[in-house]
Every structure is written in C-alpha cells, then in structure tokens.
Amino acid sequence: MFPLQNIDAVKLCLLNEPIYHGKLTPDAVSAKLQNPGDFLVQDGENSSSVLLSIFKDGIRDFLITIEKVEESPRFLVGRRCFASLEELTFNLKSVQCGSEEIRLETAIYRVNDYGRLGAHCFVDLPPRTTMKTMIPLPTIKYKSVLVALKREIIHEEIEEELESLMLLKHKHLVRLEDFAMYPHGSVILRYEMHDSTSLYDTMRKKEFGVGTTLAWVQQAASLAFYLAKKECFYSVLCAQTGTQVCLVWYVVSSVFSLIFGMRSTLTWLIVPICVVVLGVYAIISKRHKYLYPFLIITIVQQLVCVLMATIILLFSLVSFDTMRQIIGHSLDFDAPPSRNVALAVIGGTVAVCLLLSFVHIWQAVVIYRCLEYYEAEYSSLDDFWARGDTTLIESRFDVTDSCHSRPFEVQVR
Known part of the structure; x- marks a missing residue:
C-alpha cells in the first residue's frame, strides 16, 4: 500500500x-x-x-x-x-x-x-490550440483555469506516459481526457471532472466556480505516474489485460469441458459461473476482493495439474503394463499399444500437465498483481475521496x- x-x-x-x-x-x-x-x-x-x-x-x-x-x-x-x-x-x-x-x-x-505537481495557472488570453483528439479548446472571454506543466519538468517520454494515463479508469479517478502543447511550449492537460462534467464543458460556461475547478484539480489522481516511478506501470496495465484474457480463457476451457466431458460434470458448472460473474464484476468495479475466487480456482487448477502429472508418472513406473491397458481402453484400441506408443502418450500427458501447471502459475501471478493494484487503488482513492479536501490553491x-x-x-x- x-x-x-x-x-x-x-x-x-x-x-x-x-x-x-x-x-x-x-x-x-x-x-x-x-x-x-x-x-x-x-x-x-x-x-x-x-x-x-x-x-x-x-x-x-x-x-x-x-x-x-x-x-x-x-x-x-x-x-x-x-x-x-x-x-x-x-x-x-x-x-x-x-x-x-x-x-x-x-x-x-x-x-x-x-x-502540487501539475500547476494550475490563470490566463487572460483565450487559449487557442487543438487537442490530440481534434477537440479545440473554447474561446473564453474571461479568465480560465488550466492544468499546465512547466517546460522545466517535462521529460522526453512525457507524451508516452500521458497516453498511458489516458487508459486508466476508476470511479474516483479523474480521467485524463486529452492533452496538447501550449503555444509557448508548456503542456495543457484536460481532465474529466469528478461529477462527470469535463473541463471542456466547464470552461464553455460564462460563470463557473473556481473552488470546484481547483477541487477537481486536486482530485486528479496520478496513480499511474506513481507506478511508473516504481517501474511497474506497464506491468500493471499488462496485469489488467492479462486478467481479462485469463478470464476469457477460463470461460472457453469450461465450455470445452462441458462439451467433451462427462454429463456428470454439469453440476460443476456452478463454480465456473460464480467465478466468471465475480471476476467480470471485479474488473468492471475494480474491487479486489471479487478476484479472490478466480485466484483460488487458478491455484487449485495448478495443484490438480501437478498432482495429475505426479500420479501418472508414479503409476507408470509402478505398473507400466496396467497403464498400457488403460491407454488402449481410453483410445479405443483393440489391443494394448506398443511400448513406444505408450511412452509417447504418457510423456505427452505429463508434459501437457506440467505446461498447464506453469500456465496456471503465471495466471495466478497476473491475477494477484491485478488484485494488488485494485486493492491499492480502490482503498487509497476511496480514503482520499472520503477526506474531501477542497483547499483552494491561491x-x-x-x-x-x-x-x-x-x-x-x-x-x-
């Protein structure tokens, strides 16, 4: 934290x-x-x-x-x-x-x-510049409040970091909508307001509360840049995307298990349904606790894969002939397969189990990192939001x- x-x-x-x-x-x-x-x-x-x-x-x-x-x-x-x-x-x-x-x-x-990194400034002249999304800043008759960065603290990769920041969403995270270069060399940032009103819409009004706008600036959380400083920002983005991919893969594997598995496994669909529903809700709401079922089932699957590989390997060493008969029966052979075929099937099965085990380990790491990120973001931002600090910057x-x-x-x- x-x-x-x-x-x-x-x-x-x-x-x-x-x-x-x-x-x-x-x-x-x-x-x-x-x-x-x-x-x-x-x-x-x-x-x-x-x-x-x-x-x-x-x-x-x-x-x-x-x-x-x-x-x-x-x-x-x-x-x-x-x-x-x-x-x-x-x-x-x-x-x-x-x-x-x-x-x-x-x-x-x-x-x-x-x-106060990211200084606000009061400008008399109406800013005329085009945002990257081609939405022009309005012509303002009165003084306007802008979020601007000094050239002295702008580094070479600022554009890439701002592009990454635009990807982050949270119900208490003020989203960076756009950014543009100011004519004098500074960078202008355009944020969404905490009440879902954009700065663009606010500045179009003839009258707007300076206190509200400055409170909006204070609540523009830059969790992304903290993570970037810790060299884990892009891994967090990968963790979120990876968790979504893992969830899709879990759905696909559950469907295939239903199609090609025994009908008795139908009752086990209750577990995947609960895990998927909670996982989707966790990703949408960014609440970490709803990812725990997905993390637990992933760890269980990893242990099952290791256990299956161990049992198959030990049973083959203890009773190879019996294993040949089991393989022949499973593959609908008229007779037990040859020694080489049996070894190939056993080796392939053990290799697949071990491979799936490593995949599940990677999946568990990705889910845990995403869970950790959601926990830090949700808890910290909720606490920050609850404090309601609206001190004006004058x-x-x-x-x-x-x-x-x-x-x-x-x-x-």
Missing part, C-alpha cells in the same frame, strides 16, 4: 524532492513551516523561477532563478548553481537577507498536502496580503 501523499494531480520527475509545484496559500505554508530553519520550495510567479520559503521569525521568501541550458535546467542561487532541486536542498546551507544570515535546517517534504502574492511582500533576491554563503 502506497501512502496517500503519492496521489497528486500529475506526478512527474520531482517525486521525492521537497517542492510543491504550484502555489500554496500563505496559511498552508505557515502550517508547514513551524520551526526555525524549516524550508520548502514551490512554484514561482513565472516559468523561469521557483520560490524558496524559510521560517525565521515569520515566513521569508527567496527567488531561485531557473537557467535554461541545452542539457537540463539549472537552479541559480546567488553565485551558486545546482543541477537539481534535490541537490540544492541538500547542499544549500544558508542564505543572506541583507546583513542577516538565515540557515536552512529541515526540508519539508510533501506529507499531508498532496504536492497566489502567494495577493495584493491584499500584507504579510508577503515581493521575494528577496538571494545571496548565498
């Missing part, structure tokens, strides 16, 4: 760094920075800066410039240069504010406020905010 702080709007390369990409409210920053030297990094006013907030007799804000170079962005603090925010937070010891030295003690990571530098003036240029020691 992964912690809830790993469910963000969009999770990218800054997963383990003490940065809140997006602007926090002054109250939110004050709540996080309690002890002298506590600090965090959050989004700046423009794409070429981030903000370092430190607590010492109040919140102090310092500007960190992002220098754009060909290899990767560099973070400039005074005369010092850092290749990443992680390097900055580990190596930067203090900053100078006039004659006062402020030491950096403890980096505050995203623990209780679901880091600008740090509101004109009415007298406690936060323009950030200082930083001097480093």
